[in-house]
Amino acid sequence: MLSNTEKHLRIMGTQINYYFICKTKLWFFSHHIKMEQESDLVSMGKKLHQGSYQKEKRDYTIDNLISIDFIKKGDKLEVHEVKKSKKMEKAHEYQLLYYLYYLNVVKGVENVIGMIDYPKMRKKLTLEWDGSREGELKELTEKVAVLIDGEMSKPVKTPTCRKCAYYELCWV
Numbered sequence: 315m316l317s318n319t320e321k322h323l324r325i326m327g328t329q330i331n332y333y334f335i336c337k338t339k340l341w342f343f344s345h346h347i348k349m350e351q352e353s354d355l356v357s358m359g360k361k362l363h364q365g366s367y368q369k370e371k372r373d374y375t376i377d378n379l380i381s382i383d384f385i386k387k388g389d390k391l392e393v394h395e396v397k398k399s400k401k402m403e404k405a406h407e408y409q410l411l412y413y414l415y416y417l418n419v420v421k422g423v424e425n426v427i428g429m430i431d432y433p434k435m436r437k438k439l440t441l442e443w444d445g446s447r448e449g450e451l452k453e454l455t456e457k458v459a460v461l462i463d464g465e466m467s468k469p470v471k472t473p474t475c476r477k478c479a480y481y482e483l484c485w486v
């Protein structure tokens with residue numbers, strides 16, 4: 315069994331994303347209540363990803379924690395996340411920052427940068443990793459670990475709920 319100090323090293327990118335979207339969703343997902351495969355939105359996202367980047371090497375999973383949509387190798391290692399819209403931009407940004415943190419701090423990969431691709435909008439957001447946000451990311455993983463271990467967070471209704479796979483669990 316992992317000690318409290320080790321738990322924050324076993325956080326998934328998806329859990330970081332959900333922390334910024336909904337704490338209840340984070341808790342459901344972390345307790346293996348996984349309904350995302352039933353969500354049309356998730357399969358739409360997968361099709362978008364597959365259709366837009368057919369030439370790229372895709373879908374790298376590292377330590378069963380982070381799933382990178384595709385990577386490009388050049389002077390730097392480019393880690394790409396493909397997203398449908400900018401609605402959840404903060405969640406996307408921290409998910410990608412966590413990938414950079416994990417690759418650099420935990421796996422020792424240097425010269426890595428992150429890109430969020432929005433193919434429908436023809437936009438990209440680039441995130442550099444220079445180590446200055448290491449403390450922030452470590453603190454974030456600790457907060458996520460505490461939430462997962464605690465009681466389920468009470469649902470709070472937001473516009474996100476309408477398209478959430480857990481809607482029926484929270485509101486019906």
Ligand code: SF4
Nearest residue numbers: 336339469475478484
């Ligand atoms: S339905 Fe709403 S409150 Fe419930 S998990 Fe989804 S986003 Fe969170």
